Amino acid sequence: MAEMWISMGPQHPMTHGLWTLKVKVDGETVVDTEPDLGYIHRGVEKICEARDFTQITTYCDRLCYASANTWSHSYIYAAEDLLEVEVPERAEYIRLIAIEIQRIASHLMWLGAYGPDIGNLSIMVWCLREREMMMDLLQELGGSRMHYNFPRIGGVKRDLPYGFAQRARAKLKLFLNRIQEYEALYDESTIFLVRSQGVGYAKPEEMVNHGVTGPNLRAGGVNYDVRWAHPYSVYSELDWSAPVERSSIKGADCYDRYRVRIEEMRVSASLALQALDKIPGGADTHYEPEDPMILAKAPSRAPEGTSGAHHFEDSRGESMFYIAGGGEGRGKQPYRVSIRSPIFITIPFAAKCMIGYKVADIPAIMGSFDPCIGETDR
Amino acid sequence: MASSDWLDIVGWTESMTSWSMDNVHDVMPSEDIDLQVTIPSTWAWPDPITVGPIFNLQDGFASIQPALEAFMHAMIMCTVVFGMMMTTMLVIPYIERKFIGRLMDRLGATTTLRSLWVGESGVTGGEWWNKLPFGVGGPIGWTIGALNKTWGNSHELETVSRVNNRSYHGYWFLLPGFFQAFADFFKFATKEHIVPRDADKVVFEVAPVIILSTTVMVFAFVPFGPHIYAANPELSLIFMMAIFGVAPLGVFFAGWASNNKYTLIGGMRSAAQLTAYEIPLLITVLGVAVLSGSFNIIEIVDFQIGTDEGNVWNIFMMPLGALLFLITMIAEVERIPFDMPEAEAELVEGWWTEYGGIRWGLMFAAEYMRSYAACILFALFFLGGWEAPFQDTLADLPWVGGITEFGLSLIPGVGWVLLKAWALFAVFVWIRASLHRVRTDQILEFGWRYLLPLSLVHLVMTIAIRILLWDGGPWNLLIPIAITAVSGGIFVILAIDEDKDALEIQRRPYSTQAVVKASPGSHRD
Numbered sequence: 014m015a016e017m018w019i020s021m022g023p024q025h026p027m028t029h030g031l032w033t034l035k036v037k038v039d040g041e042t043v044v045d046t047e048p049d050l051g052y053i054h055r056g057v058e059k060i061c062e063a064r065d066f067t068q069i070t071t072y073c074d075r076l077c078y079a080s081a082n083t084w085s086h087s088y089i090y091a092a093e094d095l096l097e098v099e100v101p102e103r104a105e106y107i108r109l110i111a112i113e114i115q116r117i118a119s120h121l122m123w124l125g126a127y128g129p130d131i132g133n134l135s136i137m138v139w140c141l142r143e144r145e146m147m148m149d150l151l152q153e154l155g156g157s158r159m160h161y162n163f164p165r166i167g168g169v170k171r172d173l174p175y176g177f178a179q180r181a182r183a184k185l186k187l188f189l190n191r192i193q194e195y196e197a198l199y200d201e202s203t204i205f206l207v208r209s210q211g212v213g214y215a216k217p218e219e220m221v222n223h224g225v226t227g228p229n230l231r232a233g234g235v236n237y238d239v240r241w242a243h244p245y246s247v248y249s250e251l252d253w254s255a256p257v258e259r260s261s262i263k264g265a266d267c268y269d270r271y272r273v274r275i276e277e278m279r280v281s282a283s284l285a286l287q288a289l290d291k292i293p294g295g296a297d298t299h300y301e302p303e304d305p306m307i308l309a310k311a312p313s314r315a316p317e318g319t320s321g322a323h324h325f326e327d328s329r330g331e332s333m334f335y336i337a338g339g340g341e342g343r344g345k346q347p348y349r350v351s352i353r354s355p356i357f358i359t360i361p362f363a364a365k366c367m368i369g370y371k372v373a374d375i376p377a378i379m380g381s382f383d384p385c386i387g388e389t390d391r
Numbered sequence: 392m393a394s395s396d397w398l399d400i401v402g403w404t405e406s407m408t409s410w411s412m413d414n415v416h417d418v419m420p421s422e423d424i425d426l427q428v429t430i431p432s433t434w435a436w437p438d439p440i441t442v443g444p445i446f447n448l449q450d451g452f453a454s455i456q457p458a459l460e461a462f463m464h465a466m467i468m469c470t471v472v473f474g475m476m477m478t479t480m481l482v483i484p485y486i487e488r489k490f491i492g493r494l495m496d497r498l499g500a501t502t503t504l505r506s507l508w509v510g511e512s513g514v515t516g517g518e519w520w521n522k523l524p525f526g527v528g529g530p531i532g533w534t535i536g537a538l539n540k541t542w543g544n545s546h547e548l549e550t551v552s553r554v555n556n557r558s559y560h561g562y563w564f565l566l567p568g569f570f571q572a573f574a575d576f577f578k579f580a581t582k583e584h585i586v587p588r589d590a591d592k593v594v595f596e597v598a599p600v601i602i603l604s605t606t607v608m609v610f611a612f613v614p615f616g617p618h619i620y621a622a623n624p625e626l627s628l629i630f631m632m633a634i635f636g637v638a639p640l641g642v643f644f645a646g647w648a649s650n651n652k653y654t655l656i657g658g659m660r661s662a663a664q665l666t667a668y669e670i671p672l673l674i675t676v677l678g679v680a681v682l683s684g685s686f687n688i689i690e691i692v693d694f695q696i697g698t699d700e701g702n703v704w705n706i707f708m709m710p711l712g713a714l715l716f717l718i719t720m721i722a723e724v725e726r727i728p729f730d731m732p733e734a735e736a737e738l739v740e741g742w743w744t745e746y747g748g749i750r751w752g753l754m755f756a757a758e759y760m761r762s763y764a765a766c767i768l769f770a771l772f773f774l775g776g777w778e779a780p781f782q783d784t785l786a787d788l789p790w791v792g793g794i795t796e797f798g799l800s801l802i803p804g805v806g807w808v809l810l811k812a813w814a815l816f817a818v819f820v821w822i823r824a825s826l827h828r829v830r831t832d833q834i835l836e837f838g839w840r841y842l843l844p845l846s847l848v849h850l851v852m853t854i855a856i857r858i859l860l861w862d863g864g865p866w867n868l869l870i871p872i873a874i875t876a877v878s879g880g881i882f883v884i885l886a887i888d889e890d891k892d893a894l895e896i897q898r899r900p901y902s903t904q905a906v907v908k909a910s911p912g913s914h915r916d
Contacts, residue, residue, distance in 0.1 A: 017652060019652045019653070021737075025739065026735055026736050026737075026739060027736060027737055038656075040659075041656070041660075041831055041832070128827075129735075129736060130736045131736065131827045131828055132727055132728065132730070132734070132736065132826075132827045132828025133727075133824075133825075133826065133827045133828075134491075134495065134824070135491075135494060135495045135824045135825065137495075138495035139495070198825065202825070202826060202827060204728055204826050204827045204828075204829055205827050207829070207830075207833055208827055208828070208829070208830060371830055371831060371832060372656060372737055372738075372831075373731065373734060373736075373737055373828075373830040373831055374830065375737050376736040376737050
């Protein structure tokens with residue numbers, strides 16, 4: 014068969030969002046790829062320039078539908094760097110619990126979507142079933158189901174609700190059991206192994222050169238995790254280590270990326286459980302909103318010339334906010350907001366990884382990189 | 392040598408047609424009708440000339456009566472078989488919906504099967520059998536009670552608590568899924584028919600006809616029972632397998648004619664898959680024919696269940712053949728894990744993409760019909776068709792043998808065929824819910840490298856068994872017991888070995904990146 018271009022997208026099951034992957038195929042073999050992004054560019058960075066620092070959190074929630082909490086926290090840390098706020102330790106623990114539960118929910122969404130990518134629908138239903146538990150927990154914290162608007166500059170919106178610790182412990186322990194079910198369905202299936210092993214090799218040095226971060230990078234054996242490399246919350250006070258997959262000499266394949274996310278869900282659950290045990294003031298006490306235990310006073314204006322930036326370990330990689338304060342006498346609003354999206358950098362790299370594999374590997378490889386187009390197009 | 396079965400639809404139809412035709416014959420006027428015209432002689436022809444016939448309607452009818460009877464008989468049987476197929480096929484999507492819903496909601500097959508007997512809400516509110524009218528649910532309750540006593544049913548067990556996970560909907564919840572197929576049909580039937588502008592319109596329209604007609608035609612040769620079949624030629628097996636292989640050609644037509652890149656790749660995949668799996672399938676079926684000594688499906692079944700020869704189900708004589716048949720049939724009907732031609736993740740339903748409305752609906756119905764036919768064929772070839780499990784052994788039991796035999800004789804054979812087929816379809820659904828989709832090159836590699844040699848081995852083994860071990864009568868029971876034991880042992884050993892392979896995961900044994908460049912410069916270095 015002669016070579017031909019196939020346009021996959023913007024509406025295509027492989028895309029997990031809204032973008033186009035142009036694939037040049039020779040029969041069943043992928044010869045060339047060309048990603049085409051930007052279908053849902055909303056101009057979040059520009060919108061933020063006309064909003065107060067406190068209002069921006071809601072926009073950052075909407076950067077990624079699968080991992081809203083991590084993105085709002087990512088912004089909050091940058092804003093606190095800009096406004097020079099000292100956050101109470103209890104608030105940091107509550108934030109860590111929220112972030113890690115959100116990370117589990119996001120990885121569950123990924124695992125659930127990865128099943129249909131390679132032809133199994135059962136895992137999707139199973140994962141969404143457990144994701145419901147995580148979303149219930151987050152709903153208790155933030156009040157809504159997907160976009161929580163939970164963190165505040167200087168702390169968090171509310172303290173842990175009554176009985177939250179008990180429910181969270183029970184659900185996380187149940188979830189740790191259920192991870193074994195996913196592994197039973199995936200790792201013990203030879204068909205999954207032949208579909209994921211040896212497919213979509215990504216060399217660690219290439220990933221570093223391209224700026225790929227997060228689980229995708231750790232699957233290649235590079236132990237870089239912002240949570241320990243540039244510790245921001247109370248991660249340094251807890252007992253954990255970032256899961257790193259020992260990949261083959263060819264680099265990380267889809268199976269590595271799958272394994273590292275499974276392990277990361279375990280680590281996240283353990284982090285949240287540890288935080289519930291260690292939280293200052295106790296997990297069962299309940300402080301009123303705006304109590305100094307959970308919310309520090311923060312200035313609402315940033316003088317001209319100041320700037321804040323923060324690395325943050327998002328569910329998909331290293332996200333970064335850069336905020337310039339002041340400007341034009343409007344100190345309540347940022348002069349400039351810039352967002353580094355990990356997946357915006359990963360998608361072109363993933364598209365390059367597909368070359369040489371079969372057409373059927375396209376969703377397997379693309380899905381293994383966990384794309385989220387909301388944050389990519391911003 | 393057809394088995395005894397009181398549901399003798401073929402016999403009833405034959406007697407009814409011959410009775411009605413005899414009556415037609417009898418009411419015809421028996422006297423001759425004289426239409427002869429005699430031209431008197433003239434100078435030109437000295438003798439008078441007689442022109443025209445003398446009719447006898449009865450005699451005339453008698454000459455065409457056998458043909459008419461055969462035609463009428465065939466029409467009635469086709470209608471009966473087709474209607475039976477269409478009505479019983481409603482169960483197939485029903486099984487798919489209900490079973491896969493339970494599989495996906497719960498831990499896995501064991502819990503799912505358990506939920507089937509415990510009921511939707513387990514112990515507490517789910518004693519649905521007590522709500523059946525006239526107390527007919529009593530035996531069900533006793534059975535479930537016995538099962539629960541045997542395997543323990545308490546709230547401490549995780550499986551039971553998972554079964555309880557779902558709320559109670561009563562036993563009427565079972566019904567709606569059954570008639571969903573009608574709703575689907577009407578929805579498809581009312582949709583607009585769209586043909587792509589650049590499609591090859593003739594082939595585009597012909598392809599669904601090819602797929603649907605050949606699929607329905609398969610059922611002409613599939614006997615539902617010893618006396619329920621539309622046609623029973625001497626070589627019905629060959630006819631049927633030939634027709635079974637036509638539909639993928641229609642798939643290829645559809646993929647090519649749609650003028651769409653996705654459908655093109657889907658059609659190509661279908662053609663490649665057909666070639667790779669049709670040959671092992673035919674060789675496997677050939678083994679069945681060799682063992683039973685016949686190309687006629689009814690005789691194949693009778694060889695498995697007849698008391699004077701054979702009398703052992705084929706699955707005990709050739710477990711390897713049953714396994715090969717199952718795998719190749721799943722590939723043939725394009726279900727997960729072998730549904731590459733319609734892979735929805737990358738090809739967006741592949742060759743179906745451009746079809747819509749009733750054509751799509753009918754082709755999907757054809758797909759389920761093919762699955763159904765595959766299940767029925769498995770039941771006929773390997774599971775003894777219309778015989779109850781271990782019927783002869785049960786009938787030979789002391790004390791209860793007679794009453795058991797009488798009880799089993801009340802159940803018509805078609806019931807067993809359908810039950811076995813539905814159970815097999817549940818296995819198809821189970822496979823679909825637990826496996827992923829295999830890639831094209833892996834499917835082809837699996838077909839050519841493993842299934843083809845294995846099917847040849849199976850054929851040789853079958854010939855050896857038939858020639859060396861068969862003495863013309865029933866099988867010596869030691870033979871199937873030995874075969875089944877050896878096969879089961881090999882299966883267990885292989886299963887244990889697979890667990891050891893888990894250690895090799897780190898070594899990436901399944902590296903499948905293209906070694907040969909597809910075209911110059913295409914390969915990533």
